[in-house]
Amino acid sequence: MHAAEQPLLTTRGLTRRFGGLVAVSNLDLEIRPREILGLIGPNGAGKSTTFNLISGFYKPSAGELFVLGEDCTGKSALTISRLGLVRTFQHGSFMRSMSVADNILLGTIHPVKGTAARRARVAETAAMLGLTPFLHDEAGSLPHGLQRLVSIGIAFAARPRLLCLDEPLTGLNQTEVANTLTVLQRIRDEFGCSVLLVEHNMKAVMRVCDRIVVLHHGQHLATGTPAEIRADKRVIDAYLGHRHDH
Numbered sequence: 500m501h502a503a504e505q506p507l508l509t510t511r512g513l514t515r516r517f518g519g520l521v522a523v524s525n526l527d528l529e530i531r532p533r534e535i536l537g538l539i540g541p542n543g544a545g546k547s548t549t550f551n552l553i554s555g556f557y558k559p560s561a562g563e564l565f566v567l568g569e570d571c572t573g574k575s576a577l578t579i580s581r582l583g584l585v586r587t588f589q590h591g592s593f594m595r596s597m598s599v600a601d602n603i604l605l606g607t608i609h610p611v612k613g614t615a616a617r618r619a620r621v622a623e624t625a626a627m628l629g630l631t632p633f634l635h636d637e638a639g640s641l642p643h644g645l646q647r648l649v650s651i652g653i654a655f656a657a658r659p660r661l662l663c664l665d666e667p668l669t670g671l672n673q674t675e676v677a678n679t680l681t682v683l684q685r686i687r688d689e690f691g692c693s694v695l696l697v698e699h700n701m702k703a704v705m706r707v708c709d710r711i712v713v714l715h716h717g718q719h720l721a722t723g724t725p726a727e728i729r730a731d732k733r734v735i736d737a738y739l740g741h742r743h744d745h
């Protein structure tokens with residue numbers, strides 16, 4: 500297989516139990532280069548657990564995880580992030596009292612060497628995200644939608660191969676959602692970065708994702724393009740029939 504075609508991430512039989520509860524069961528997942536992959540499903544389906552497993556925050560009870568072909572089963576979040584998988588957290592992760600520039604700078608500390616190179620990376624990242632006019636503002640003083648972009652900026656400043664976003668659209672208004680989706684498409688198109696999107700906003704997921712994986716009760720229910728998923732009776736019965744457009 501050509502290196503460019505190698506999946507960025509592969510799981511085989513990935514399983515996580517919490518006591519007697521199987522939160523993720525026997526999951527086979529593949530994330531390809533340059534794709535926006537949506538991970539959806541009803542509350543409690545196992546999305547966050549999957550997200551934590553593939554980013555190394557949880558250890559699997561069984562199964563395997565490969566990042567860029569390297570066996571990362573049971574490896575730490577730091578090891579996995581150094582291979583190019585960077586994540587955000589559900590409620591945003593940034594320093595409210597620091598400037599936007601200093602926040603993005605935090606994301607450059609490990610991956611970028613030297614002050615000048617870091618400053619250049621901050622400027623380029625801010626430009627990508629439309630944050631240049633706000634670089635010197637306190638991050639906590641910005642509107643909600645821009646605060647979310649600061650969180651994404653910190654993660655993207657590392658120029659990951661795979662950016663994993665946990666519900667980045669929750670609480671955003673329509674304009675902010677549209678703006679964030681444009682940013683995700685630019686991250687894919689201009690930087691060749693793949694995006695894993697865990698999100699309940701179905702309209703947005705259907706609009707931006709190349710492929711979608713549906714989980715239900717910790718199990719894989721379906722994988723397909725947005726059109727395939729929308730038409731899948733099992734998905735409609737388990738999830739889309741009870742719309743989750745918040």
Ligand SMILES: Nc1ncnc2c1ncn2[C@@H]1O[C@H](COP(=O)(O)OP(=O)(O)OP(=O)(O)O)[C@@H](O)[C@H]1O
Pocket residue numbers: 517520521522540541542543544545546547548549
């Ligand atoms: N740390 C934990 N300890 C015990 N049970 C957990 C833990 N984390 C998740 N679970 C359980 O595992 C199942 C899957 O939860 P998970 O948070 O992965 O679902 P989700 O699809 O992300 O849900 P939501 O959309 O509500 O965020 C749920 O039954 C949940 O209660």
